[in-house]
Amino acid sequence: MAPEIPSLPRPEALPTERTGVEQIEAVFGTVTVGVCGAAFAAGNLAAVLCHLGVLGWRTGITWTSYIAICAVGHILLCRAYRRSRPVGDRWRLWAHLFTAICLAEGIGWGWAPIGLTVGGNSDVKHLTVLIMAGVAAGSIPAFSPYLPAFFALFLPATIPALIAALLSADPVQHASFTLVLLFILFIGGLGVKANLSFKQLVGLRIRTEEMAGDLQRQKDIAEQANKAKSTFLAAASHDLRQPVHALGLFVGALRGVALPLEGRRLVEQIEVSTNAMDSLFTALLDISRLDAGAVEVQRQPFVIGSLLDRICRDHAEDAKLKGVSLKARGCAAVVDCDPVLLERVVRNLVSNAVRYTERGRILVGCRRRQGEVLVQVWDTGPGIPPEQHDKIFQEYYQLGNSERDRAKGLGLGLAIVRRLTDLLGCRLKLQSRPGHGSCFEVSIPMASGPGWEIEPAGGDVSGAPAHGLIVVIDDEEAIRAAMQSLLTGWGYDVVAAASGDEAIRRLSTCPVQPGLLVSDYRLREGENGIDVIERLRSEYNEPLPALLITGDTAPDRLSEAQASGLLLLHKPVSNSKLRAAIINLMASADASEAAREELSVDS
Structure with missing residues (x-):
């Protein structure tokens, strides 16, 4: 009306x-x-x-x-x-x-x-x-x-x-x-x-x-309602992430326990469900971080072809299971962009193409035009009607998924793509014909000089040696128990505490200096993980390696955590990502310590 x-x-x-x-x-x-x-x-x-x-x-x-x-x-x-x-x-x-x-x-x-x-x-x-x-x-x-x-x-x-x-x-x-x-x-x-x-x-x-x-x-009312909604979503997201995070840790701990065949099958099914929830939470977190302005662009020249090859390799198995051909055309062009954010853009586009293409092929390639590189993702999927071209970039909007089948995603992938391309200053273009497929195109500025080759994704770290003492600070008892079981199964010694005071009290009788601090960001009684980490570092007078984990999506908390300079992981954290982060942090600390000892001997 x-x-x-x-x-x-x-x-x-x-x-x-x-x-x-x-x-x-x-x-x-x-x-x-x-x-x-x-x-x-x-x-x-x-x-x-x-x-x-x-x-x-x-x-x-x-x-x-x-x-x-x-x-x-x-x-x-x-x-x-x-x-x-x-x-x-x-x-x-x-x-x-x-x-x-x-x-x-x-x-x-x-x-x-x-x-x-x-x-x-x-x-x-x-x-x-x-x-x-x-x-x-x-x-x-x-x-x-x-x-x-x-x-x-x-x-x-x-x-x-x-x-x-x-x-x-x-x-x-x-x-x-x-x-x-x-x-x-x-x-x-x-x-x-x-x-x-x-x-x-x-x-x-x-x-x-x-x-x-x-x-x-009316504007004030709408702003108050939006603020209340954001507060509610942030609180609900934090409260939901806690048990999901604990569940993932317990599943990881169960993998180290000898179980009969049926037990291992059930653990695998639980892990699949946990990973599905993890992907949904990750999409929600991306939207929250982008809306909060907590994502910073770090531009650098790099070869775009190596990035496209890695993304296609990661999705090749999923495409093969559907009988769809997924190929990336080689491209030696050097672009000036943020490789991490651009990878998320292209990865979402390729994942979308694999999800909706039932037959035919998917082609990922580049074209050079007037100082730009046009990254294109072609597919032979069902296509998108012209009147839906703008709507598909809205949050939670999906074509052909009125029943909200979670196997088809949450409807946030293209919304994230739109926000990231706007943040990067890249043009996003869609060409599509119903029944003939679609082409998503991202325009990226070319670099004036040489660029570095993006290395393949990190390999399996399951066989890496585990040793040292890890201090875990989390106010959720279930998460402390799950982290202790998981890290102990990986071969680490663990001291778990609910607060900074309890951690200091427990460490006072421990003769070993911690090799890593792992803390939740938001603790009870107004305490936060950044302050706890700084307190423990000052107790030992050492820059102990530290890892911050958070389930918050509130813009102000995300910005503060991002600005702390600590490695930040978002709940629920997959076991592989957690293990890789622990190994890398402790290895870097060991290398730095060895370098200091060598310098001390030389002097």
Whole structure:
């Protein structure tokens, strides 16, 4: 339904107090120029009449002074009004004072055609009436916003001339009666019309301000609702991630336990379900981090072909199981982009193509064009109707998945692609024909110099030696128990604690220095993992390697955790990623320690 357009408010429907204040504000805004002009006209008229011998100087000066005093009264009243700035009912007092001065000034001008031209001929009288008429007409812009003030000046200034013309024995003066009457009716009508127009403008402004206020209130409500939604989602996401993370750790620990064949099969099925939940949480986290502005672009030149080859190798098995050919054309072009973020973009596009292509092939390749590399992902899938091209980049929108089959994803992959390409400053283009397939194209700027080859993904670390003491700080008992079981099964010694104080207390009786600190980001009683890690490092006076794990998606917490400089993993963490992170951190620490010892020996 189209929104209703508000009609222009009628003057009688306006708030009386607000309208009155606006009227008085308007007349005080223009009164100075108007009355100064009238006083100048009065002085000139008196001077001309005195020069012609029609008017005595004493009478001329007296009348001019009277008009000038009225003008000064208007100006002084205006200054007093500006200083007081009345609100509410007080505007009426100023209106009455203003009207009274207008009446006095109108009487002065009404006396002019009668008192100033005694003994003068018709030309002199016509001149005086003409000057008076000009002043009366000039009162429309100056005084018509407040109709009582306008008529208080206009009627006393014009009616005496009308009566004088009617009673005059001079046939020329008598004949001008009709003209003066028409002038009064016409100018008076213009004054009334100007007043109605002013009230309509005031009403429109009042209505606009009210609508703007309503809009601001609705905006505030929407922002509060959005903030409440974000807070709820962040809390719900954190609370859901905790048990899923613990479940994944327990599954990893179970893999190290001797089980019968049926038990191992059940563990594998549990792990598949856990990995599915992990992928969904990862997509939600990506959206949260992008919306929070917690993702930084780190551009560097690299060979795009090696990145595409790795992505296609990772998805080759899934495509093969569906009978779909997945190939990447070699490309030696060097691009200037963030390899991690670009990999996520292309990986989502390829994963989407594999998911929706049931037969045929998928081709990933590049084209060079005007200083850019166009990365294209072609597929022979069902295609996308033109009217759906924009919708598929919206969150949770999926074609042909009204039943929300989780096997078809969550509907966040292309939304993430859109956000990442916007962040990278890359153009995203879609070409598709229903029944013939689709092509997603990402335009990436070329680098001016040589670039590095992206190495293949890290290999299996399951056989890497495990040794050393790992301190785990987490306020969830289930996660502490799962981490202890998993890390012990991998061959590490473990000290698990719920807080920084408990960790220090437990470590006080431990003769071994920790080789790694693993802490949850958000702990109880306002404590956080960053502070706990710094406390433990200061206890040993060593930059102990540390790993921060979080289930938070709140923008401020994500930004703070990201800025800590610590390696950050997001719950639920897969066992392979956790193990690789532990091995790499501890290996780097061992290498640094060996380098320091060698330097100490040499010196």
